[in-house]
Amino acid sequence: LEAKIITIGDELLIGQVVDTNSAWLGAALEKINIKVTEIRSISDKHNTIINNLHEMIASTDVLIITGGLGPTNDDVTKNALVEYFGSTLAFHEETYRRLEKLFARFKIPIRESHRMQAYLPNNCQVLINEMGTAQGMWFEKDNKIVISTPGVPYEMHYIMEHSALPMLEKRNPDHKIYHRTIMTVGWGETKIEEAINEIIEDIPEHIKIAYLPGLGKVRVRLSSASNNGEIAEVMSVSESICKKLGDIVYGFDDEQLEAALGNLLLEKDLSVGTAESCTGGFLAHKITSIPGSSRYFKGSVIAYDNSIKQEQLKVSPETLEQYGAVSEQVVIQMVQGLINNYKVDVAISTSGIAGPDGGTAEKPVGTIWIACGNEQNIKTRKLQLTKNRLKNIEYTTIAAMDLLRKFLIQ
Amino acid sequence: LEAKIITIGDELLIGQVVDTNSAWLGAALEKINIKVTEIRSISDKHNTIINNLHEMIASTDVLIITGGLGPTNDDVTKNALVEYFGSTLAFHEETYRRLEKLFARFKIPIRESHRMQAYLPNNCQVLINEMGTAQGMWFEKDNKIVISTPGVPYEMHYIMEHSALPMLEKRNPDHKIYHRTIMTVGWGETKIEEAINEIIEDIPEHIKIAYLPGLGKVRVRLSSASNNGEIAEVMSVSESICKKLGDIVYGFDDEQLEAALGNLLLEKDLSVGTAESCTGGFLAHKITSIPGSSRYFKGSVIAYDNSIKQEQLKVSPETLEQYGAVSEQVVIQMVQGLINNYKVDVAISTSGIAGPDGGTAEKPVGTIWIACGNEQNIKTRKLQLTKNRLKNIEYTTIAAMDLLRKFLIQ
Numbered sequence: 001l002e003a004k005i006i007t008i009g010d011e012l013l014i015g016q017v018v019d020t021n022s023a024w025l026g027a028a029l030e031k032i033n034i035k036v037t038e039i040r041s042i043s044d045k046h047n048t049i050i051n052n053l054h055e056m057i058a059s060t061d062v063l064i065i066t067g068g069l070g071p072t073n074d075d076v077t078k079n080a081l082v083e084y085f086g087s088t089l090a091f092h093e094e095t096y097r098r099l100e101k102l103f104a105r106f107k108i109p110i111r112e113s114h115r116m117q118a119y120l121p122n123n124c125q126v127l128i129n130e131m132g133t134a135q136g137m138w139f140e141k142d143n144k145i146v147i148s149t150p151g152v153p154y155e156m157h158y159i160m161e162h163s164a165l166p167m168l169e170k171r172n173p174d175h176k177i178y179h180r181t182i183m184t185v186g187w188g189e190t191k192i193e194e195a196i197n198e199i200i201e202d203i204p205e206h207i208k209i210a211y212l213p214g215l216g217k218v219r220v221r222l223s224s225a226s227n228n229g230e231i232a233e234v235m236s237v238s239e240s241i242c243k244k245l246g247d248i249v250y251g252f253d254d255e256q257l258e259a260a261l262g263n264l265l266l267e268k269d270l271s272v273g274t275a276e277s278c279t280g281g282f283l284a285h286k287i288t289s290i291p292g293s294s295r296y297f298k299g300s301v302i303a304y305d306n307s308i309k310q311e312q313l314k315v316s317p318e319t320l321e322q323y324g325a326v327s328e329q330v331v332i333q334m335v336q337g338l339i340n341n342y343k344v345d346v347a348i349s350t351s352g353i354a355g356p357d358g359g360t361a362e363k364p365v366g367t368i369w370i371a372c373g374n375e376q377n378i379k380t381r382k383l384q385l386t387k388n389r390l391k392n393i394e395y396t397t398i399a400a401m402d403l404l405r406k407f408l409i410q
Numbered sequence: 411l412e413a414k415i416i417t418i419g420d421e422l423l424i425g426q427v428v429d430t431n432s433a434w435l436g437a438a439l440e441k442i443n444i445k446v447t448e449i450r451s452i453s454d455k456h457n458t459i460i461n462n463l464h465e466m467i468a469s470t471d472v473l474i475i476t477g478g479l480g481p482t483n484d485d486v487t488k489n490a491l492v493e494y495f496g497s498t499l500a501f502h503e504e505t506y507r508r509l510e511k512l513f514a515r516f517k518i519p520i521r522e523s524h525r526m527q528a529y530l531p532n533n534c535q536v537l538i539n540e541m542g543t544a545q546g547m548w549f550e551k552d553n554k555i556v557i558s559t560p561g562v563p564y565e566m567h568y569i570m571e572h573s574a575l576p577m578l579e580k581r582n583p584d585h586k587i588y589h590r591t592i593m594t595v596g597w598g599e600t601k602i603e604e605a606i607n608e609i610i611e612d613i614p615e616h617i618k619i620a621y622l623p624g625l626g627k628v629r630v631r632l633s634s635a636s637n638n639g640e641i642a643e644v645m646s647v648s649e650s651i652c653k654k655l656g657d658i659v660y661g662f663d664d665e666q667l668e669a670a671l672g673n674l675l676l677e678k679d680l681s682v683g684t685a686e687s688c689t690g691g692f693l694a695h696k697i698t699s700i701p702g703s704s705r706y707f708k709g710s711v712i713a714y715d716n717s718i719k720q721e722q723l724k725v726s727p728e729t730l731e732q733y734g735a736v737s738e739q740v741v742i743q744m745v746q747g748l749i750n751n752y753k754v755d756v757a758i759s760t761s762g763i764a765g766p767d768g769g770t771a772e773k774p775v776g777t778i779w780i781a782c783g784n785e786q787n788i789k790t791r792k793l794q795l796t797k798n799r800l801k802n803i804e805y806t807t808i809a810a811m812d813l814l815r816k817f818l819i820q
Binding site for chain 1: 421423424427429434437438446448449450452453516521684686689690692693694695697698699701703704708710711713714715765767768799803
């Protein structure tokens with residue numbers, strides 16, 4: 001089956017709200033092998049909704065509409081659906097009883113605008129919404145399915161998970177799609193493509209490959225039908241690719257780099273800390289963004305000022321004087337200082353000029369040193385970045401986590 | 411003028427990537443009074459792109475297309491535009507020289523697939539991209555404008571901000587809208603609306619008001635035509651609103667809270683540092699995300715482990731034992747400890763249970779203490795949050811910065 005999605009609301013068009021519903025629906029539908037072929041965000045005007053209903057239903061099996069079902073005046077999806085499907089509104093006893101209960105719980109009187117939400121099209125199947133006042137609706141006509149849900153994400157999730165997705169799954173005769181995503185860090189899309197070109201040329205036609213680049217990282221995704229034989233083929237191609245790509249592969253299937261690093265530290269039973277100058281705490285933040293990171297992360301020194309580098313990390317004033325704060329010598333001493341002062345097994349350090357100001361001819365904006373290691377051994381790397389302040393901080397953080405990851409697996 | 415947006419990429423349809431580009435573009439275009447009437451996310455197939463180009467251009471003035479411009483095979487937007495506009499690809503010397511410089515800096519050889527990115531349609535205006543290898547393109551035909559940018563958000567932002575938006579602004583005869591945005595932190599949308607209800611009822615009809623809620627913050631935006639008399643009226647309404655809202659107003663016109671805090675610290679010539687447990691460095695990161703923050707930010711202790719709280723911040727073992735790490739007593743000692751150890755004038759501290767695990771009956775997930783102050787005086791606040799780990803960290807960071815802001819202006 002194929003599906004299209006309409007998200008309704010002016011707040012989406014003027015950028016007040018990011019449309020996260022579409023991505024959630026896309027991922028949920030893909031899991032039951034319903035392919036989303038188009039997503040539209042449109043205004044909450046009656047005619048706009050009607051026109052888009054006509055256009056989109058013509059070329060798909062399933063149409064999912066989110067938004068425009070609330071009690072206020074700018075919500076018009078229900079009336080558009082009534083017109084499109086030639087419905088009449090009927091009082092839905094069960095929905096009204098649910099509203100009564102909900103309002104009693106919050107001790108709010110039921111207003112007329114809320115009572116109207118119990119009037120639902122007579123030719124739809126009502127999809128129960130336990131999370132709010134607007135119910136979901138399931139229409140069928142000429143072998144097409146139209147589903148309407150509120151735009152509030154957790155209400156939409158509830159309706160989809162509890163009724164619409166299971167109902168759709170039963171209707172979908174096709175087999176499932178299997179995805180294998182190889183997570184890489186350190187190489188660009190082009191370099192990866194060239195490295196695995198020979199493998200790709202030989203893979204069966206039913207396996208599709210996509211490169212999904214992000215800052216510092218590229219996801220390589222293989223997709224195929226999920227019959228047993230085909231999954232085995234995908235896994236075999238995945239293994240060939242991983243072998244070719246070597247240690248730039250840090251995980252699979254949307255694993256985050258910080259989670260992969262955390263798992264490595266847990267495996268090796270090592271505690272970690274960071275000594276950060278230019279990343280200003282972002283490295284510690286990424287590591288601690290993972291639930292349960294307190295099992296391996298002990299703490300950090302954010303040493304923006306050189307006095308903190310000297311006093312807390314024992315970076316020598318002579319080294320600072322001779323090489324400057326942005327130097328290999330200083331990031332090495334920062335790692336050593338953190339290991340000694342914070343009693344961590346391994347440490348990561350950063351020092352650089354994130355920009356937009358502070359650069360010199362010798363050390364332009366974007367010059368960054370990173371280091372990591374333990375008591376015996378320290379690895380360093382120089383970065384020369386070209387992006388804006390925040391992207392430079394983010395990229396440095398990725399490179400620093402990756403430096404430690406490689407240190408741990410070497 | 412009216413605009414439509416196409417975002418291209420299968421990763422959007424299967425929900426691997428949330429489309430943030432559309433919201434960013436919607437907000438940016440709205441500021442120059444260009445109304446976005448539709449957003450479509452479509453597959454990166456040649457014919458799909460061509461068909462949508464035809465359909466969407468017919469009913470709009472400006473069409474913005476993001477995505478599908480990378481060097482790998484799944485990127486097809488450029489060829490679709492070449493066909494649509496009857497272009498031929500021409501070698502663009504300036505782009506090639508930029509690529510050469512970029513690759514020389516990274517010491518990477520230019521591959522054939524990269525060289526191809528210097529071939530651009532002969533009938534477009536090239537929009538320079540300093541952030542990546544794919545250039546932006548500006549086409550005009552039959553009084554319609556089509557703009558194409560890469561899908562990587564910071565590359566798209568760069569091209570829009572540096573060339574496309576200024577160029578569009580010049581073309582838009584009704585672009586002179588004046589916006590005054592009042593930035594608030596701490597109250598919800600409804601509370602603000604109720605507080606200023608009387609003022610709003612009396613404002614001239616040509617002044618429009620919008621409430622733009624975000625995590626912990628609400629922007630109150632006044633808009634009007636930008637003739638002198640009307641600007642004066644907007645400013646007068648803005649002053650009345652600010653007077654009514656009092657110290658929840660921290661700035662104007664999209665100023666960030668961390669920037670407002672930085673300016674206060676500069677004004678008062680105070681240095682700052684943070685002592686963070688549950689925020690794990692995110693507070694230091696937000697403060698140092700502002701260019702020039704090294705003038706007031708000295709450094710931080712990220713004290714995830716209690717041993718770090720004791721050794722680096724002199725939190726007493728008895729206090730930890732008696733009250734637990736998540737307590738008013740501990741965040742007070744963390745502030746004191748940082749001021750003593752890091753020689754900062756003022757400090758902020760956080761300790762809490764960000765989740766998803768680690769809660770108890772007495773201190774459920776989302777229980778968080780924050781504190782700030784100087785040597786003489788410390789303010790504290792307890793938060794009881796209900797969101798997920800990252801949102802709890804983000805909200806705590808906003809509340810902690812706001813606590814210090816209010817401490818400094820009291």
